[in-house]
Amino acid sequence: MLSNQWLQNKSFIQWRLFPSEEDNLYWEKFIQDNPHFQNEIEEAIRILKSIKLNTQKLSPEEKQEIFALIQKNIEKKDKQRHFRIYLTVSAVACIVLFLVLLQPLFTGKNKISHKNMLVVADTTSVNQKDIQLVLANNRTITFEEDADIKYDKKGGIIANTGIEQIKVSKEATKETTLNTLIVPKGKRSSLTLADGSKVWVNSGSTLKFPSTFKTGKREIWVDGEIYIEVEKNKAHPFYVNTSHMVINVVGTQFNVTAYDEDTDYSVVLVEGCVDVSIDKEKARLLPNQMLSVSTDQISVKKIDVNNYISWKEGYLQFASEPLSNILKRLSRYYDTPIDCDNSIAQLKCNGKLVLFDNIEDVMKTIYNTIPIQYSHEAGRILVRKK
Numbered sequence: 001m002l003s004n005q006w007l008q009n010k011s012f013i014q015w016r017l018f019p020s021e022e023d024n025l026y027w028e029k030f031i032q033d034n035p036h037f038q039n040e041i042e043e044a045i046r047i048l049k050s051i052k053l054n055t056q057k058l059s060p061e062e063k064q065e066i067f068a069l070i071q072k073n074i075e076k077k078d079k080q081r082h083f084r085i086y087l088t089v090s091a092v093a094c095i096v097l098f099l100v101l102l103q104p105l106f107t108g109k110n111k112i113s114h115k116n117m118l119v120v121a122d123t124t125s126v127n128q129k130d131i132q133l134v135l136a137n138n139r140t141i142t143f144e145e146d147a148d149i150k151y152d153k154k155g156g157i158i159a160n161t162g163i164e165q166i167k168v169s170k171e172a173t174k175e176t177t178l179n180t181l182i183v184p185k186g187k188r189s190s191l192t193l194a195d196g197s198k199v200w201v202n203s204g205s206t207l208k209f210p211s212t213f214k215t216g217k218r219e220i221w222v223d224g225e226i227y228i229e230v231e232k233n234k235a236h237p238f239y240v241n242t243s244h245m246v247i248n249v250v251g252t253q254f255n256v257t258a259y260d261e262d263t264d265y266s267v268v269l270v271e272g273c274v275d276v277s278i279d280k281e282k283a284r285l286l287p288n289q290m291l292s293v294s295t296d297q298i299s300v301k302k303i304d305v306n307n308y309i310s311w312k313e314g315y316l317q318f319a320s321e322p323l324s325n326i327l328k329r330l331s332r333y334y335d336t337p338i339d340c341d342n343s344i345a346q347l348k349c350n351g352k353l354v355l356f357d358n359i360e361d362v363m364k365t366i367y368n369t370i371p372i373q374y375s376h377e378a379g380r381i382l383v384r385k386k
Contacts (some may be wrong), residue, residue, distance in 0.1 A: 006044035016045065080302040110249070128184050133159070136177035136211055141166060143189075149181070150192040155211030179206045183224070185335035188312070193220070196231040197238065200312035203333045204259070225257045227312045230272075244293065248275045254285075255309045266292040268308040316353050323347040323370075327383060334359040344372055 006012050011177040031038050131143040152158075157168040183189045183201045191199045194212040201207050205224020218238045231240045232251025240247040242258035244265045252272025259267040267276050269285040276283050276291050283291055283300060290303045300316060310317040316329070324345035331338040336359055347370070356362045363374050365374040371386040 006041055012044065054314055127165065130183040131184065131187055131189050132180075133157075133183065134180040135168070136179055141168070146187055147189045148191075149189065151194040151211060153212065155194060178208045178210055180222070181209070183207075186333060188314075190312075191311055193218075193231075195233065195236075198229045200227040202226065202311055204335070222256055222258060223260045225255070225259070225311075227253075227255045227309050229253045245276055245278045248277070249273070254308075257303075264292070264294045266290055266308075268303065270305050270309065310352070314355060317351075318353075319350050321349045323372075325350060326353075330359065330362060334362075337380040339380060339382050341382075343385045344383070 011023075012027075027041075031041060037054070052345065070195055129144075131145075131147050133141045133143070133149060134149075134158045135141070141159065143161050147161050148158055149157065149159045152217065157166070159166040159168075181189060181191055181201060183203060183205050183206045187200045187203060191201060191207065191209075193199065193209060195218060197218075199207065199220070202225035205222070205226065207224075207226060208221040210219075213236065216236065218233075218236050219241060220239075221241045223243065226240075228240065230249050230251050230253070234250055238249045238251075240249070240256055242256065243260045244258050245267075247254070247256065247267060249272065252274055253270040254272075254274055255268040255270070257268075258268075267274065267285060268290045269287055271287055274285050276285065278293065278298065281298060283298065285291055287299065288302055288305055289300055290308065291300050293299075304319065306317050307319055318326070322345060324340045326349055327338045327340050330336075333355065356365075359381075366372060366383075367374060372383055374381055374383045376382075
């Protein structure tokens with residue numbers, strides 16, 4: 001059980017929100033009896049402790065209301081992935097646990113031109129409701145829940161959703177034929193490649209990859225956003241291809257945001273070293289740096305990587321983020337147009353926010369924690385000052 005799964009445990013949440021001597025004793029004994037869970041529980045406690053409400057304090061009634069909302073979402077289905085708490089917005093208490101990452105990008109001094117280098121996916125595919133794994137023989141496996149998919153060295157597959165496990169033996173196909181993982185809006189998935197590299201695939205993204213890596217370079221193709229931990233192998237360099245750029249690595253951890261439909265895209269480096277090629281331009285990134293491209297401008301800057309990669313754990317961490325950017329991410333994740341009034345667009349938000357299954361639950365949380373009101377009109381959500 002990961003830390004974000006403890007954050008979906010009703011008993012755990014109740015203990016942290018309303019600690020009692022009885023609950024303290026129970027959880028102390030639980031950790032003593034299950035030491036293999038200690039690090040995960042401590043991480044979940046750390047995440048909850050990081051939630052701030054500025055100068056405002058919650059009344060017992062408000063805490064009960066929050067817990068009731070959490071309980072409702074936890075009981076909604078056996079494997080609930082998303083729930084809420086609270087966060088900080090300027091001097092006003094704001095939402096706290098949230099969703100996907102499509103960070104606004106920065107402009108810089110080096111102007112470039114670029115053209116599409118590769119088309120990696122049929123963009124209509126991500127409009128499906130279920131995660132789809134299209135095998136090299138055109139067989140399609142669908143997953144209703146977020147899936148963890150693993151390829152072994154021979155190309156065999158084991159897929160887990162937490163509810164079911166699917167095993168698929170490697171079937172004879174052309175070596176050049178690729179598999180395709182399609183993650184629709186509102187879902188996430190993870191994939192272990194045949195070489196041991198681990199990829200987290202975000203909402204509305206498509207990943208193409210081979211069942212096994214033969215001699216020479218290792219390559220994958222991305223439309224959307226991924227976080228990847230590349231297995232080191234200097235003899236077989238690893239390349240991530242998008243329609244905008246090519247990233248060359250040996251062994252490293254980094255995040256790529258490159259949706260075909262967007263003109264803004266970025267690479268965030270956590271560990272190691274990567275070379276990013278965009279047309280004739282090339283840049284080398286070091287840890288804690290982000291390369292971003294917006295309106296044909298390249299920039300490289302030092303950043304807090306956690307603000308860009310926390311989505312893979314099921315929540316977003318952000319600092320001084322304008323409300324309009326948060327709503328933009330919600331809009332992409334839930335595939336729902338959201339219009340934000342200019343009077344509140346620049347309201348700065350700080351904290352963590354976990355994804356819900358339903359955008360209405362998220363909007364109610366925002367409504368209850370910052371001075372906004374919202375309405376639905378012609379398939380759009382309109383957000384304005386309260």
